[in-house]
Amino acid sequence: MSFVDEINYTNALIVGASQGIGLGFVQTLLQDDRIVKIYATYRDLESASELIALKDKYPERLICLSMDITDELQVMECVRQIRTEVNKLHLVVNCVGLLHEGSVQPEKSLRQIDPERLLRYFQVNSIGSVLLAKHLLPLFKHRDRSVFASISAKVGSIGDNQLGGWYGYRASKAALNMFMRNVAIEYGRTCPKTLVVMLHPGTTDTRLSRPYQGNVPAEKLFSVERTVTQLLAVIEQLQDGDSGQFFSWDGSRLPW
Numbered sequence: 001m002s003f004v005d006e007i008n009y010t011n012a013l014i015v016g017a018s019q020g021i022g023l024g025f026v027q028t029l030l031q032d033d034r035i036v037k038i039y040a041t042y043r044d045l046e047s048a049s050e051l052i053a054l055k056d057k058y059p060e061r062l063i064c065l066s067m068d069i070t071d072e073l074q075v076m077e078c079v080r081q082i083r084t085e086v087n088k089l090h091l092v093v094n095c096v097g098l099l100h101e102g103s104v105q106p107e108k109s110l111r112q113i114d115p116e117r118l119l120r121y122f123q124v125n126s127i128g129s130v131l132l133a134k135h136l137l138p139l140f141k142h143r144d145r146s147v148f149a150s151i152s153a154k155v156g157s158i159g160d161n162q163l164g165g166w167y168g169y170r171a172s173k174a175a176l177n178m179f180m181r182n183v184a185i186e187y188g189r190t191c192p193k194t195l196v197v198m199l200h201p202g203t204t205d206t207r208l209s210r211p212y213q214g215n216v217p218a219e220k221l222f223s224v225e226r227t228v229t230q231l232l233a234v235i236e237q238l239q240d241g242d243s244g245q246f247f248s249w250d251g252s253r254l255p256w
């Protein structure tokens with residue numbers, strides 16, 4: 001039974017919904033009538049034009065909120081706005097992620113290590129999720145089954161790392177996994193019906209992967225639609241004991 005079948009009123013929050021996988025989640029969830037309200041965050045109006053256009057099409061169900069995940073005050077304000085409308089969330093997917101942005105580019109070797117750039121990776125990829133967990137907690141304190149998923153990455157697996165490189169991105173995703181594993185343990189005490197999971201989406205055709213798609217065989221490069229369908233299938237099949245786990249797009253467990 002899927003988590004949405006167990007409840008009759010479902011509110012979702014997609015964080016980082018301006019483009020890529022986050023926007024794909026919003027588009028797919030809007031097709032599902034069981035989802036009553038979808039809150040979607042964006043950082044910058046310019047890159048969020050498709051999301052904003054969807055809001056005009058679904059004014060009752062889609063609520064767009066601006067939020068930079070590195071600014072705790074903005075996270076708090078976003079949660080405050082959600083709480084003026086609803087007192088429960090059932091599905092939260094944090095799709096925010098940074099691999100390259102201006103002068104922040106993945107490191108090929110130690111020569112390129114720069115403390116400021118490393119901090120930027122951690123601020124966006126790791127700390128953002130735990131800030132969300134801190135402020136969203138009241139919206140998970142209910143008796144309905146719910147899921148809080150963070151999009152991680154297989155390259156954040158320490159056990160799986162055979163290639164090296166991408167110091168900041170890899171380490172920040174490993175830190176994300178540790179943060180959310182901790183959150184799973186604490187949520188297990190405070191809101192035990194919420195499953196906290198980390199999900200690897202597979203290489204997906206988005207802005208983030210575009211510069212690195214050259215060596216990816218066509219069958220291993222997923223469209224956003226395919227990735228979202230696969231990740232929603234993983235989410236729907238989650239069992240009670242799965243909180244705190246790191247899953248790949250096909251539902252298999254990934255090593256830490």
Ligand SMILES: NC(=O)c1ccc[n+]([C@@H]2O[C@H](COP(=O)([O-])OP(=O)(O)OC[C@H]3O[C@@H](n4cnc5c(N)ncnc54)[C@H](OP(=O)(O)O)[C@@H]3O)[C@@H](O)[C@H]2O)c1
Pocket residue numbers: 016017018019020021022042043044047048067068069070095096097098099124151152153154200201202203204205206207208209
């Ligand atoms: N694509 C892949 O192959 C792949 C593989 C493994 C894991 N992932 C992970 O999947 C997730 C989604 O990535 P994607 O491929 O969809 O990339 P994307 O198209 O670049 O989307 C990234 C999203 O993160 C938002 N974002 C970045 N910095 C932010 C900040 N400081 N505050 C708030 N939002 C911010 C972006 O907003 P703006 O539009 O404002 O920049 C955008 O909505 C990421 O966590 C990524 O690490 C992707």
